[in-house]
Amino acid sequence: MNRPDGAQLLVVDDEAQILELLDLTLSMQGFTVTCAASGPEALERCRARQFDVVVMDVLMSPWDGFESVRALHRELGAATPPVVFLSGLSRRDPLPELGEHVRAEYLVKPFRPSQLVERITAILSTT
Structure with missing residues (x-):
């Protein structure tokens, strides 16, 4: 697997x-991980440093994952990192509008850890 x-x-x-x-x-896969327990906390983390990829749960409060990414995009604009959404809900319709130039993918729970690593690696190989 070719991953930085x-x-x-x-x-x-x-x-x-x-x-x-x-x-x-x-x-354990060699990534440097920073954690946040909510969308507002994620926004604070992104104000403090730059990330290569955001792994975001969909069903959260006070903001769901989609609103959290919209807030990131309002703050960061074109510098918004790519996102891998994680959700227990199946995804049949397209992702909602998240902001111009936001790259997003969707992974349905349960998933194998290797699937998440593959998605992240694919994103990193194209950025």
Whole structure:
């Protein structure tokens, strides 16, 4: 697998156990992981540093994953990192409008960790 070691990931999920699992899994694959437990916290993290990819849960509060990415785009514009959305809901319709130039993919739970790593690696290889 051709992946830049140390790529900066922001992982966002409001469930502590999921956040911890994703952090551990992705860190073990050589990524540098920063965690956030909500959309507003993700926005604060993105104000402080730049990330290569954001891994974002869809069903969160106070902002869902889509609103969180819209807020990131309003703040960062073209510098908004690509996003991999994670959700337990199947995705049949296209992703909602997230902002011009926002690259987004969708992965349905449950998934194998290798599937998430493959998505992130594919994004990193094209950016």
